[in-house]
Amino acid sequence: MKKKLLVIKIGGSLIEDEKILDEFLFDFTKLEGLKILVHGGGKLATQLAGKLGIETKMNEGRRITDAETIKVITMVYGGLVNKTIVAKLQADNCNALGLSGADLNSIQSVKRPVADIDYGFVGDVEKVNSKMISLLLNNGISPVFCAITHDRKGQLLNTNADTIASEIAIALSQDFETDLYYCFEKQGVLMDVNDENSVIEHIDSKSYQQLKEEKIIADGMLPKLHNCFNALERNVSKVCIGSIKMINGQNQKYTTISL
Amino acid sequence: MKKKLLVIKIGGSLIEDEKILDEFLFDFTKLEGLKILVHGGGKLATQLAGKLGIETKMNEGRRITDAETIKVITMVYGGLVNKTIVAKLQADNCNALGLSGADLNSIQSVKRPVADIDYGFVGDVEKVNSKMISLLLNNGISPVFCAITHDRKGQLLNTNADTIASEIAIALSQDFETDLYYCFEKQGVLMDVNDENSVIEHIDSKSYQQLKEEKIIADGMLPKLHNCFNALERNVSKVCIGSIKMINGQNQKYTTISL
Helix, strand or coil: CCEEEEEEEECCHHHHCHHHHHHHHHHHHHCCCEEEEEECCHHHHHHHHHHCCCCCEEECCEEEECHHHHHHHHHHHHHHHHHHHHHHHHHCCCCEEEECCCHHHCEEEEECCCCCCCCECEEEEEEECHHHHHHHHCCCCEEEECCEEECCCCCEEECCHHHHHHHHHHHHCCCEEEEEEEECCCCCCECCCCCCCCECCEECHHHHHHHHHCCCCCCCHHHHHHHHHHHHHCCCCEEEEECHHHCCCCCCCCEEECC | CCEEEEEEEECCHHHHCHHHHHHHHHHHHHCCCEEEEEECCHHHHHHHHHHCCCCCEEECCEEEECHHHHHHHHHHHHHHHHHHHHHHHHHCCCCEEEECCCHHHCEEEEECCCCCCCCECEEEEEEECHHHHHHHHCCCCEEEEECEEECCCCCEEECCHHHHHHHHHHHHCCCEEEEEEEECCCCCCECCCCCCCCECCEECHHHHHHHHHCCCCCCCHHHHHHHHHHHHHCCCCEEEEECHHHCCCCCCCCEEECC
8 A cells, every 4th residue: 555645835925924834834743644845935036036126027927037036036945945944844853855856856847938928947847756755755854845946957947836746746646645735824715715714615627617717716726726637637646725724634624626 | 894975065266156166066976986065155145145235244254144144144055056056966967965954954053152252143063964964875865065054943053164064074984984175266275375386285283283373374274274173083084175176186286184
């Protein structure tokens, strides 16, 4: 029987508010068994870019990453956010190891070809090195991934953290029974964004089409859901969206995705 | 018989000049056997601090690290410099893994007590986790350490890169025959700082005293030499100072330290 593995992605205000982050990380250390954490840090990168006078350009919620911006992202995601999280996890006896996709060649990607938009130093995932990640897990190590990959030609690339989480979950599901959790500040996908209690508890491919047509699911939630279905189609056991409390069963309501 | 291990520290303009860094890293990938890289990045941190309007305060060549400065250091050393080096090494087929002392709890330190000077978030090394570092080495991984440690209570600390290199070499010499190399832009310790050819080829405890008295060795070279002797006294096999070319035998002149 395959061992269980949790792949947990955190984003949104979970990262920006120190108190909320501390609470989340404490809960994370208490989760039993093998676990991987994936984090973004977009708003902090935007703040630093602003202080350095580097303009932040977005297209449909995606960051255009020029030469200066990839440096900012490497500093914020790979440095400040990643090492802060690792130090906090270690303080609570979780043997965390921070990684970009360049470390151990763990996630290789290809620079997105220029079509209508030149996204710059943005990478689309090609290959996850599950052998190296398994080696870490089997030695009691919890990898903590930031949203940076590399092209294996020496260039670091900015990759969406949701996508990194789903690609890792997919690659590792060969060797582990893998559950993928997208954690953010809300209880789940909401019917009404203004009503925290309007959590949609189940979404399958059919209801997803309808929710899209009714524009209940829109904007940034669309690529997230795309990642969820992609993971389920490629052998990830379970995919959920909600607050951290859903994982340890403290929260009744969250969104479960199924095919 | 113990396996051979090289611990190589790079600093100075080796890091700041991209072309020189690339050359160094290419040479590093060609070194056979087990190897660890340790890097600083002080001048780049000073530059970023300047752009952010954070004043850099030094005392006898050592950085006073307040709350804002430790963030800058974490961004520059742990993020930009570390991940750039790792991506370049991976491009040349060296299985590099970037680490701070918090990652894998690899280097635990204690915040320096306030005496005459409050150095702020500066850490003095207490314990190197040789078990975890050996696990990496024995799996064909080359650790790349930045000059950051942690107190295992959740706080990242700034630690001198020369000291990190010697402490790692000392801890690993239990399991490996460990050589420690301090690489910088010069050929070695110089009799006359203005004459690149005046390399002192051997320094032992006795000649060191004399060189200190004659003020030939002064300033930043003093703590470096202190780290060299400390390493030799604690079972490191060999300690040298010079350019990267000394390691693969391409350079005739460099400085060898002995007790």
